[in-house]
Amino acid sequence: MLNLIKKIKIKIKKIINIKNKKILNLTYKKFLGKKGYFSNIIKLFNKLSNKEKPKIGKIINILKKKTIKLINEQNIYIAKKIKKKNKFIDISLPGNKYILYGNLHPITITINWIEKFFNELGFTTIRNLEIDNIYYNFDLLNINKNHPARSNKDTFWINKKNLLITQTSCIQIKYMKKNKPPIKVISIGNVFRKDYDKTHTPMFHQIEIFLVDYNINFCNLIYIIKNFLNTFFEKKIKTKIVTSYFPFTEPSAEIYIKNHKNNWIEIIGCGLIHPKILKNSNINSNLFSGLAFGIGVERLTMIKYKICNIKMLYENNIKWLNQF
16 A cells, blocks of 8 residues: 555656646546546555554545646646747738628617617616516506416416516516616516517517606607617608507507508507506606607517518528628
């Protein structure tokens, strides 16, 4: 046993001389692997007397720690050496003329554009959680218990209390509870609904814009939306405003524009924030009012780039994506 320990001590000293990553990995296996030196010593360890075991065990632990320390130090040394070597620039190599760069996905392009537009108007960006509870997703948004969105047919439930969020509006309450007016927020996130056809997917991207301040009215809402649409499509867009119902806004409306097939299509749900929502957020609805609207990113992207089927956005066809 002692002779074996002496041999291991000699081999440990040689670790300092290893300058190659592959050899260092092999050395690690020789010492610390399943069939390594320390594994073989432990097999012989059981043959020692009870008096010898504590002394030999202590020596083995010290040697093992020393081995690990030396191997780690050499690993760092080799890594630094490689890094220095890679800093060398070979001017005889061709430039980056032939390197193929990737490009942003059309959904990402749309999200980035919308975020930049509203940031320039003074809106703060926040990101949504994908999982929330019934309290924020439904209860505080004035969505009654009999609303179809609460059913298993429409919503992905994790358990009786938690679910995959069905709209980004649930971020309103959380933000307004922690912040006092004036509030200008753009919320970006993924939402989930049990819906799947040419224009719908079970997961899609939604952007929520909401503003709370003194004397906010419906004219402010329509002005912001029209200004946004005209800038996004780079031309004056014809819009159709249709009265609607959303539990969290009053009055509520839907904004329609014409797609590339000259058909009216709904792209934005909007309205003035319901007084109950402000009350639930501890904001005095007698002093403050607010506006909110939600944008379906996929739908806006499809209209701008004349995409007929939403599935094309998720098929990862490189040739198709290279158009954008």
